[in-house]
Amino acid sequence: MNNGDLAILNCSDGDTRLSFNSDVPDEVARAKVIVEDMLKRGYCISIVVGDKMERVKAFDATKNEYVIDAPDPEAPAKRRGGRRKGVPTKSTRAYAVAPTAGGGLGVRAFPLRRSQLAKDTR
Amino acid sequence: MTVVENNSLSWQDMRRAVGRLAKIERTYMGIPMPIEEAALVMTKSHPHYKNLNGRTTTNLGEDLKDDSGLELVNSWFDRRDRRRIYLLRENGGRVERGWINQGPAHRLTSMLKCLGASLTMDIKAEERAMETLSTLIKPHLFDAYRMLGYFIETSKRSGVTYLFRLLGATIAFRSTEDSTRFLAALCLHPLGYYDDLPMGVMVPTDDVIAHLVMMRSDEVMFWRKSNQHGPVSPGAML
Numbered sequence A: 001m002n003n004g005d006l007a008i009l010n011c012s013d014g015d016t017r018l019s020f021n022s023d024v025p026d027e028v029a030r031a032k033v034i035v036e037d038m039l040k041r042g043y044c045i046s047i048v049v050g051d052k053m054e055r056v057k058a059f060d061a062t063k064n065e066y067v068i069d070a071p072d073p074e075a076p077a078k079r080r081g082g083r084r085k086g087v088p089t090k091s092t093r094a095y096a097v098a099p100t101a102g103g104g105l106g107v108r109a110f111p112l113r114r115s116q117l118a119k120d121t122r
Numbered sequence B: 001m002t003v004v005e006n007n008s009l010s011w012q013d014m015r016r017a018v019g020r021l022a023k024i025e026r027t028y029m030g031i032p033m034p035i036e037e038a039a040l041v042m043t044k045s046h047p048h049y050k051n052l053n054g055r056t057t058t059n060l061g062e063d064l065k066d067d068s069g070l071e072l073v074n075s076w077f078d079r080r081d082r083r084r085i086y087l088l089r090e091n092g093g094r095v096e097r098g099w100i101n102q103g104p105a106h107r108l109t110s111m112l113k114c115l116g117a118s119l120t121m122d123i124k125a126e127e128r129a130m131e132t133l134s135t136l137i138k139p140h141l142f143d144a145y146r147m148l149g150y151f152i153e154t155s156k157r158s159g160v161t162y163l164f165r166l167l168g169a170t171i172a173f174r175s176t177e178d179s180t181r182f183l184a185a186l187c188l189h190p191l192g193y194y195d196d197l198p199m200g201v202m203v204p205t206d207d208v209i210a211h212l213v214m215m216r217s218d219e220v221m222f223w224r225k226s227n228q229h230g231p232v233s234p235g236a237m238l
Helices: A025-041 B002-006 B011-025 B104-118 B123-136 B139-148 B204-217 B219-225
Strands: A003-010 A014-021 A044-049 A052-060 A065-069 A084-088 A093-097 B040-042 B070-078 B083-090 B095-101 B150-154 B161-165 B170-175 B180-187 B192-194 B227-229
Touching: A003 A025, A003 B123, A003 B204, A014 A025, A014 B123, A025 A044, A025 A052, A044 A065, A044 B204, A052 A084, A052 B204, A093 B204, B095 B104, B123 B139, B123 B204, B139 B150, B161 B204, B180 B219, B204 B219
Parallel strands: A003 A093
Antiparallel strands: A003 A014, A044 A052, A044 A093, A052 A065, A065 A084, B040 B192, B070 B083, B083 B095, B150 B161, B161 B170, B170 B180, B180 B227
């Protein structure tokens, strides 16, 4: 299988699938534009690597790879970040989650009107 | 639902039209639909943020001006009386206190409003989301989700256990042989949600997938982006 597969959570359709043949440069270039646009807009793109999931930091169209952070387990805890690693898009499942709006159950997000509030009648 | 009735359009027609528009515009996250019962709260990076944020079907297209003269000073949840207290300053002068009850009646109202919000969603989208979820978790957990509306997973990174729920904040807790310690109820919606409702603009299982994927790939970000509720807060829905 030479296809990269990206499931994009979408409020109209559930999820939309973006499949691209990793051996066709045009399709990879199109995927690069879409993935980079998503990352710029704040999407959280996660890929399955072995039995874990990792967050994608960038997309390398020349090598046809997702770029993820690869912490060095040998390094001291505070210096583990910073190293990057490429994961081939071939046969890699990816999930894109739109930027979040937070969550505010119980707290009003918009200005209150006086009529919405109860008050002491004493 | 007067807007739909007056124009003889079904919600399905509207969903399809908005879905087509999203495809033409290449808005990958889709375009959410406002409802009458609650205002939309949107992520700022959505291309239609200015037109949709804060809108209901009744104020769509209007200029949203806050002319109440009330400025929010502070708000907190009053556990004893189960209400959210608001301190508001009127036209820069005196601070007034008021509250919104958040007891069982509030919860019932929320549930009824969710019925309205569900009209904006396509059941096929929920089925597709369920299919995606089934590829992400083990079959017995997926069965539990279908039967009960929730499943658990323990983070390999932190050891924290999460209870992922349909239409509810994800509960984070630590469990040992002797005890279970509640950590937080994590409320987060990708793209947007309906104000003061437990419902996001995506189908409910998509919200669950978002929580699961974010927890697995970047747990720190998942906590940072979430609204963290205590166990007795109405937002925790416990």
